[in-house]
Amino acid sequence: xxxxxxxxxxxxxxxxxxxxxxxxxxxxxxxxxxxxxxxxxxxxxxxxxxxxxxxxxxxxxxxxxxxxxxxxxxxxxxxxxxxxxxxxxxxxxxxxxxxxxxxxxxxxxxxxxxxxxxxxxxxxxxxxxxxxxxxxxxxxxxxxxxxxxxxxxxxxxxxxxxxxxxxxxxxxxxxxxxxxxxxxxxxxxxxxxxxxxxxxxxxxxxxxxxxxxxxxxxxxxxxxxxxxxxxxxxxxxxxxxxxxxxxxxxxxxxxxxxxxxxxxxxxx
Amino acid sequence: xxxxxxxxxxxxxxxxxxxxxxxxxxxxxxxxxxxxxxxxxxxxxxxxxxxxxxxxxxxxxxxxxxxxxxxxxxxxxxxxxxxxxxxxxxxxxxxxxxxxxxxxxxxxxxxxxxxxxxxxxxxxxxxxxxxxxxxxxxxxxxxxxxxxxxxxxxxxxxxxxxxxxxxxxxxxxxxxxxxxxxxxxxxxxxxxxxxxxxxxxxxxxxxxxxxxxxxxxxxxxxxxxxxxxxxxxxxxxxxxxxxxxxxxxxxxxxxxxxxxxxxxxxxxxxxx
Numbered sequence: 068x069x070x071x072x073x074x075x076x077x078x079x080x081x082x083x084x085x086x087x088x089x090x091x092x093x094x095x096x097x098x099x100x101x102x103x104x105x106x107x108x109x110x111x112x113x114x115x116x117x118x119x120x121x122x123x124x125x126x127x128x129x130x131x132x133x134x135x136x137x138x139x140x141x142x143x144x145x146x147x148x149x150x151x152x153x154x155x156x157x158x159x160x161x162x163x164x165x166x167x168x169x170x171x172x173x174x175x176x177x178x179x180x181x182x183x184x185x186x187x188x189x190x191x192x193x194x195x196x197x198x199x200x201x202x203x204x205x206x207x208x209x210x211x212x213x214x215x216x217x218x219x220x221x222x223x224x225x226x227x228x229x230x231x232x233x234x235x236x237x238x239x240x241x242x243x244x245x246x247x248x249x250x251x252x253x254x255x256x257x258x259x260x261x262x263x264x265x266x267x268x269x270x271x272x273x274x275x276x277x278x279x280x281x282x283x284x285x286x287x288x289x290x291x292x293x294x295x296x297x298x299x300x301x302x303x304x305x306x307x308x309x310x311x312x313x314x315x316x317x318x319x320x321x322x323x324x325x326x327x328x329x330x331x332x333x334x335x
Numbered sequence: 336x337x338x339x340x341x342x343x344x345x346x347x348x349x350x351x352x353x354x355x356x357x358x359x360x361x362x363x364x365x366x367x368x369x370x371x372x373x374x375x376x377x378x379x380x381x382x383x384x385x386x387x388x389x390x391x392x393x394x395x396x397x398x399x400x401x402x403x404x405x406x407x408x409x410x411x412x413x414x415x416x417x418x419x420x421x422x423x424x425x426x427x428x429x430x431x432x433x434x435x436x437x438x439x440x441x442x443x444x445x446x447x448x449x450x451x452x453x454x455x456x457x458x459x460x461x462x463x464x465x466x467x468x469x470x471x472x473x474x475x476x477x478x479x480x481x482x483x484x485x486x487x488x489x490x491x492x493x494x495x496x497x498x499x500x501x502x503x504x505x506x507x508x509x510x511x512x513x514x515x516x517x518x519x520x521x522x523x524x525x526x527x528x529x530x531x532x533x534x535x536x537x538x539x540x541x542x543x544x545x546x547x548x549x550x551x552x553x554x555x556x557x558x559x560x561x562x563x564x565x566x567x568x569x570x571x572x573x574x575x576x577x578x579x580x581x582x583x584x585x586x587x588x589x590x591x592x593x594x595x596x597x598x599x600x601x602x603x604x605x606x607x
């Protein structure tokens with residue numbers, strides 16, 4: 068590879084000029100370098116790292132353990148806690164005057180404060196478009212997206228814009244087998260219909276809730292969707308099914324992008 | 336500087352000068368990348384310090400009487416001192432061998448013995464193929480590839496910056512009620528406030544440090560958070576640390592020297 072003319076010279080000169088008293092506009096971002104550069108190239112300026120957090124006591128819920136059922140109390144709690152974290156993050160972005168938040172991560176971390184205490188945290192990078200435009204969604208909030216910088220770039224190039232992060236959750240209790248059922252299928256390779264049914268039901272609930280959110284945003288579709296089964300700390304029979312994705316709207320009629328050059332990397 | 340550190344430094348510098356051997360901790364792609372933007376690796380550099388650190392200040396008990404948040408500056412200051420001393424010594428070594436900057440810096444914090452901890456900073460010193468020398472050695476935790484990508488797009492890494500805060504809050508009856516078994520599912524606001532403010536404070540500090548470095552922005556590489564119980568459970572403490580690299584734009588007014596080439600790698604998993 069050849070040295071690109073003038074780069075070290077210009078870079079070193081700039082580093083030489085950095086001295087007290089010079090004014091700069093400042094941003095912080097937790098994008099990777101790749102993402103940072105692509106977001107810039109997509110025509111957005113990172114404004115700052117934005118973050119929202121909520122420590123939530125997610126306890127237990129009693130029910131009839133012999134029956135497949137959603138634990139609505141827990142579903143509501145998991146949803147509410149994430150909602151709190153998201154809203155707080157969006158509030159930070161609005162203070163910065165952002166058009167949107169990219170590369171949002173929603174994480175759950177069980178803390179050492181005590182049992183059943185979890186921190187729900189939303190982190191992302193607030194961005195502003197170089198060209199003024201209507202980037203807010205129909206709720207008047209900046210757009211949010213959990214897409215990486217790379218995906219975000221590709222999405223914008225192909226004429227789509229993110230509207231908002233949409234999610235749906237369902238905490239589900241899968242019924243314990245009755246004694247005679249357990250005896251009945253010992254040593255046999257058979258489907259356990261009530262377990263299958265429970266998983267179908269729970270996933271369907273989570274996905275339909277996510278879809279409702281997208282419909283409220285008047286989205287054309289949802290991309291980068293993930294459907295996670297999170298066991299958390301509730302034991303084998305209680306699982307959270309969590310659906311998350313980015314709702315998008317079209318920016319223009321055609322959706323073609325330049326065909327990328329194919330490369331074979333010489334690294335692992 | 337302490338005398339024996341200086342002696343060790345002199346020995347390392349002399350060894351580099353004598354043999355002319357260039358060492359580097361960069362991977363092959365990283366080395367090729369930095370050379371492509373005119374940064375030549377000159378040697379691996381290191382700085383370390385072993386420090387005694389007390390995780391709980393004596394003043395912390397005071398918060399039990401006032402019911403207020405306690406900002407444990409002494410602990411935070413000790414950690415900051417450790418990291419910055421290790422980086423400073425790494426910098427001295429780099430300057431000693433005629434480098435303009437250090438790339439791919441890794442920072443480690445490890446328990447060394449009872450109440451003592453070691454801070455280690457390691458990286459690869461590089462020298463720019465240019466007539467101008469930077470006013471100050473540039474330091475970054477970014478890999479060689481990332482440094483090359485940034486420079487090709489017109490951004491130069493300036494300085495590795497750290498924001499670090501330790502806060503503690505007393506356990507109130509309200510907190511106890513919210514975490515009890517009978518409380519049901521609810522937000523625990525004391526802890527939310529603790530984590531929100533500890534992160535906010537460390538991020539503020541990170542931004543201040545970036546500003547102090549006269550940079551245009553910063554890329555966060557790591558945000559760490561840890562929590563623990565203090566004063567026999569009568570309080571909780573949290574430590575938030577933000578690590579990153581302050582970056583600066585060097586082609587203002589002109590378009591970036593290069594732009595992104597759209598490629599698609601022929602492999603299964605893409606790396607972010």
